[in-house]
Amino acid sequence: MWRRRSFHGPAALRFQAGSYHQVVAPLLRNHTQVCNFASAAGAVKHEIERPRTLDEAQNCFHSMTLMQPPPHVFEFCRLLGAVVRMRHYSSAIGLIERMDVLGLACHISVWNIFINCLCHLKEVDLGFSALAKLIKLGLRPDSVTLNTLVNGLCSKGVISKAVMLADEMSSIGFEPDSFTCATIIKGLVRTGKTDLAVGLMGKWEKVSGRLNAFAYNTAIDGLCKQGRVIEAFSLLNRMVQRGIQPDVVTYNTLIRAQCNMGQWHEVHRLFQEMVQRGILPNVITFSILVDAFCKEGELSEAERVFEMMAQKGVESDVVTYNSIIDGYCLHNRVDDAAKLFGLMLERNYAANVVTYNALINGYCKSKQIHKAWLLYQEMLGKGLIPDVATHTTLIGGFCLVGNFHAAALLFDKMHAYGQPPNVQSYATMLDGLCKAKQVDKAIAVFQQMENHQLEPSIVIYNILINGLCNAGKLEPARELFKGLSAKKVEPGVVTFNTLINGLCNEGHISEAFTLFNEMEGRGCVPNSGTYNVLVRGFLRNGDKLSVEQLLREMNQKGLAADASTAELLLDLLSNDASILKLVHNI
Numbered sequence: 001m002w003r004r005r006s007f008h009g010p011a012a013l014r015f016q017a018g019s020y021h022q023v024v025a026p027l028l029r030n031h032t033q034v035c036n037f038a039s040a041a042g043a044v045k046h047e048i049e050r051p052r053t054l055d056e057a058q059n060c061f062h063s064m065t066l067m068q069p070p071p072h073v074f075e076f077c078r079l080l081g082a083v084v085r086m087r088h089y090s091s092a093i094g095l096i097e098r099m100d101v102l103g104l105a106c107h108i109s110v111w112n113i114f115i116n117c118l119c120h121l122k123e124v125d126l127g128f129s130a131l132a133k134l135i136k137l138g139l140r141p142d143s144v145t146l147n148t149l150v151n152g153l154c155s156k157g158v159i160s161k162a163v164m165l166a167d168e169m170s171s172i173g174f175e176p177d178s179f180t181c182a183t184i185i186k187g188l189v190r191t192g193k194t195d196l197a198v199g200l201m202g203k204w205e206k207v208s209g210r211l212n213a214f215a216y217n218t219a220i221d222g223l224c225k226q227g228r229v230i231e232a233f234s235l236l237n238r239m240v241q242r243g244i245q246p247d248v249v250t251y252n253t254l255i256r257a258q259c260n261m262g263q264w265h266e267v268h269r270l271f272q273e274m275v276q277r278g279i280l281p282n283v284i285t286f287s288i289l290v291d292a293f294c295k296e297g298e299l300s301e302a303e304r305v306f307e308m309m310a311q312k313g314v315e316s317d318v319v320t321y322n323s324i325i326d327g328y329c330l331h332n333r334v335d336d337a338a339k340l341f342g343l344m345l346e347r348n349y350a351a352n353v354v355t356y357n358a359l360i361n362g363y364c365k366s367k368q369i370h371k372a373w374l375l376y377q378e379m380l381g382k383g384l385i386p387d388v389a390t391h392t393t394l395i396g397g398f399c400l401v402g403n404f405h406a407a408a409l410l411f412d413k414m415h416a417y418g419q420p421p422n423v424q425s426y427a428t429m430l431d432g433l434c435k436a437k438q439v440d441k442a443i444a445v446f447q448q449m450e451n452h453q454l455e456p457s458i459v460i461y462n463i464l465i466n467g468l469c470n471a472g473k474l475e476p477a478r479e480l481f482k483g484l485s486a487k488k489v490e491p492g493v494v495t496f497n498t499l500i501n502g503l504c505n506e507g508h509i510s511e512a513f514t515l516f517n518e519m520e521g522r523g524c525v526p527n528s529g530t531y532n533v534l535v536r537g538f539l540r541n542g543d544k545l546s547v548e549q550l551l552r553e554m555n556q557k558g559l560a561a562d563a564s565t566a567e568l569l570l571d572l573l574s575n576d577a578s579i580l581k582l583v584h585n586i
Contacts, residue, residue: 050082054091057083061095065102073107080113089117108134112144119152127152143169147179154187162187163200175207182215189222197222198235205242213239217249224257232257248274252284259292267292283309287320294327302327318344322354329362337362353379357389364397372397391417392425399432407432408441420452427459434467442467443476456487462494469502477502491522497529504537512537513546528559535565 051057061079064071076099083092096114099105111134118127127149131141146169153162162184166176181204188197197219204210216239223232232254236246251274258266267289274281286309293302302324309316321344328337341359344351356379363372372394379386391414398407411429414421421429426449433442446464449456461480468477481499484491496519503512516534519526531554538546554561 051079054083054086054088057086057088058091058095061098065098065104070102070104073104073110076104077107077109077113080110084113084117084120087120089120092117106137106139108139108142108145111139112142112148115145115152116148119148119155122156124149124152124156124158141174143174143177143180146174147177147183150180151183154183154190157187157191159184159187159191159193176204176210178210178212178215181210182212182218185215186218189218194219194222194226194228198231201235205238211242211244213244213247213250216244217247217253220250221253224253227261229254229257229261246274246277246279248279248282248285251279252282252288255285256288256292259288262296281312281314283314283317283320286314287317287323290320291323291327294323294330297327297331299324299327299331299333316349318349318352318355321349322352322358325355326358326361329358329365332366334359334362334366334368353384353387353390356384357387357393360390360397361393364393364400367397367401369394369397369401369403386417386419388414388419388422388425391419392421392428395425395432396428399428399435402436404432404436404438411445421449423449423454423457423460426454427457427463430460430463430467434463434470437471439467439471439473456489458484458489458492458495461489461491462498465495465502466498469498469505472506474502474506474508491524493519493524493527493530496524496526497533500530500537501533504533504540507541509537509541509543528554528562531559532562532565535561 051060057079061076064076064079080092080095083095093114096105096110096117099110105111111130115127115130118124118130131145131149134141134145146165150162150165153159153165166180166184169176169180181200185197185201188194188200201211201215201219216235220232220235223229223235236250236254239246239250251270255267255270258264258270271281271285271289274285286305289305290302293299293305306316306320306324309320321340325337325340325344328334328340337359341351341355344355356375360372360375363369363375376386376390376394379390391410395407395411398404398410407429411421411425414425426445429445430442433439433445442464446456446460449460461484465477465480468474468480477499481491481495484495496515500512500515503509503515512534516526516530519530531550535547535550535554538544538550551561553559
């Protein structure tokens with residue numbers, strides 16, 4: 001082995017791109033010797049306790065190295081495994097290097113742990129260098145060695161090399177097993193290459209035992225997340241045809257996909273089918289249903305499923321409670337949410353940040369900011385760390401009740417709390433400042449956002465343009481609008497409507513109409529809001545001819561006049577029969 005400093009990346013030890021086929025593959029093909037490791041006779045005399053901390057592990061290791069004779073290498077591996085489970089990968093490497101100095105590392109199991117640690121440290125190239133070295137030392141890699149490297153490549157996102165290694169395994173007598181294939185499938189799906197994953201599965205399906213339920217479930221999940229549910233069901237059929245039985249994970253994935261698409265009949269069919277197959281729905285199954293019903297506003301159905309869980313002996317978890325609490329809050333039933341929150345605590349469930357965020361949002365929406373703030377303080381008291389969503393929700397809550405000063409204070413403290421504002425946080429704060437007529441402060445916050453390398457969304461620009469227009473600052477609003485193209489941000493219909501409305505309110509009706517005529521050329525179709533704004537502008541300007549022309553267009557496009565436009569039309573043009581007829585037709 002090499003000293004610790006070497007795995008930080010010297011060129012001499014790095015496994016360079018393309019070197020696998022030049023160095024490692026020939027070694028694997030030509031290697032025939034296996035290290036003759038003499039097993040220690042009998043059990044280890046001294047009991048080695050499983051360490052709870054790194055210090056305990058290191059002390060135990062030191063004691064083991066002093067024993068005469070030393071414990072069997074498997075005892076060292078057991079200790080190293082404990083260190084790896086603690087995620088002290090560098091420390092494990094240090095212990096292995098010490099074993100090498102003492103002549104205790106001549107076993108493939110030790111090298112497998114060594115390579116695994118390198119892969120966890122994203123040093124997969126050095127893992128391959130270690131592979132080359134262990135072969136030169138007379139050790140023979142096993143399937144664990146190669147699977148570890150496949151997993152390391154996939155974790156690093158180098159899936160093509162993982163596939164190449166899997167192919168090479170076959171040529172040297174190590175057939176890729178279910179772990180190899182599942183690891184590659186997972187890597188491909190995670191990087192969005194689901195088509196390639198499904199294609200490889202077609203190849204591997206020809207060899208018995210290479211694909212297991214985990215591999216199929218991973219690919220089915222990838223297809224579902226891309227909205228390709230029909231293909232997911234086709235893969236399910238292939239899975240069953242090859243004698244691999246779907247499990248609760250398979251059905252949970254498909255049920256979630258159908259819930260997201262609102263296919264409730266299919267959800268019911270899948271639920272019945274899994275029960276008929278003897279697959280019991282678990283807490284995740286029920287939580288998926290509860291969450292879906294809550295998002296659809298079907299709270300009574302969510303409550304029914306929640307009760308069914310208790311009847312079936314399936315214990316709810318914090319995710320289930322969070323879904324219902326959030327559902328109550330989203331549909332203005334914050335008191336019911338608070339009761340369920342209390343029941344959750346009584347049953348000794350630990351509320352997490354998601355729980356508190358849902359309830360804080362409910363109180364903020366119902367303008368009970370004092371209760372939201374008390375929950376925030378309770379979070380801190382319990383050692384929970386409020387996240388960006390918590391702070392953004394509270395900022396919005398303070399703005400909703402008109403306490404813009406408190407909102408600004410909390411916004412300014414987000415960096416100090418280790419939770420820098422995101423785009424949504426800025427949007428919430430900017431909206432509050434603009435509504436408070438503090439447009440200059442809003443511009444300063446916007447500049448701060450750009451200084452922090454955050455890219456403003458079109459929502460941010462809409463808020464600022466609206467704020468500037470409402471403050472009568474048309475020139476800065478125009479400049480902001482004109483600068484969108486340079487920033488590669490496309491204005492939407494809301495952006496156009498906002499500026500058109502601002503121009504109309506300031507009497508710049510011709511400029512507003514010019515902007516209206518530009519919309520379709522810029523890929524933005526005017527909606528009823530656009531027409532209503534312009535109609536009101538022309539009405540105030542006394543331009544009956546333009547009003548009539550716009551109303552005819554609205555009639556042809558099936559667009560309706562809103563209440564304020566209709567009221568203004570009736571007030572100003574109640575004696576004009578032709579316009580009244582148009583109003584009644586839209």
